[in-house]
Amino acid sequence: MSLVASEVRWRKPSILPGFGLAFGLTLSVMCLIVLIPLAALVIKAASAGPADILAIATSPRTLAALRLSFGAAFIAAIVNAAFGLLIAWILVRYRFPGRRLIDAAVDLPFALPTAVAGIALSAIYAPNGWVGSIAEAHGFKIAYTPTGVLVALIFIGLPFVVRSVQPVLEESEVDIEEAAALLGASRLRTIFRVILPAVAPALLTGFVLAFARAIGEYGSVIFIAGNIPMISEIAPLLIVIRLEQFDYAGAAVVGMLMLLAAFLLIFLINLLQAWSRKRLGDV
Incomplete structure (x- = not known):
């Protein structure tokens, strides 16, 4: 029964x-x-065998590449979550000249080939580029460093957050925010008690999408990273290097490590997202 x-x-x-x-x-x-x-x-x-898998997984070069890929992807996703929410808020809540142009420009990283994006970023942030020359004059280098990797990952991940949060803000009622202000709530209290709880599930979704996209990014990163082993070499590039050396099993080991780490991190973030939906309500 x-x-x-x-x-x-x-x-x-x-x-x-x-x-x-x-x-x-x-x-x-x-x-x-x-x-x-x-x-x-x-x-x-x-097929590589337990000994080779352990040797590849624990080699300093592999650990450094994984650390850079996942660390830069996580930081880039946090930056995109903050600025993506701000951009979505401005596009939804305000009307100004050029708004539709900016709204369309948000999707450019989706349509732009990754290699073209990498060339453009390296041209701008290289020591002889527009921004890179200014940073170089102040003793700060962007291109061909881990900072360049971070810049590229922010560029390709921003649209995921904006397009995840924007529909939720469009459906949210402005009257609720006005009611909170009439009841005496300050602007910060309105943001943290009214606005953020409503957009939190969508914001986490955008964060996960941007993070997942950044982990496996290759084309836009290799042009600006410099690809220096132990410094600015990302894990996808390490896989390509092993493939060029006909070390298919070693490339598969690095890919499996990325797969396992990405799955665990995304699974934990999805658990957090499900908890926030249950606690704050599905929006």
Whole structure:
């Protein structure tokens, strides 16, 4: 009896038929596009043997590349979360000349080829570039350093946060903010008690998307990073280097390490997002 009740709860009645067919197609597509390639990556990495896997995973060059990739991606996602929320707020709450132009420009990193973005960034932030020459005059170098990696990751991740938060701000009622002000709430209190709780789930979604995008970014980073081992070498570049050396198993090991670390971090962030939705309400 309990098994029947559990099945009834699992398969809720729907107006539209075809649950079995849709569910089967979903699983098939997920297996063909996602699960099977990832399983092949794990199998290829396992072919290297436990000793080689441990040696590659604990080598200083691999650890430095992973540290830079994940650390820069995390910092870039935090910066994008802050400025993406600000940009989305300005685009939704204010009307000014050139607003539609700025709104369209937000999506440019989506459409721009990553190699073109890397060349443009390196031209601007190189020691002889517009911004890089000014920074060089003050003793600060951007291009060909970890700072250059961070700049590239911020550039490619910003649209994810803006486009995640913008629809939520458009649907939120301005009357609630005005009511909070009429009740005596200060601007900071209104921001932290009214606005941020409403956009927090969407903001976390944008953060996760920007973080995940930045972890595997390659094209826009290699032109501005300098690719110096132990300093500005990212993990995707290390994979490409091993592939060029025909070390396919070693490349698969580094890829598997990135996959495991990214999965754990994104899983934890998704748990935090689910907790925030449950606590603050689904918006």
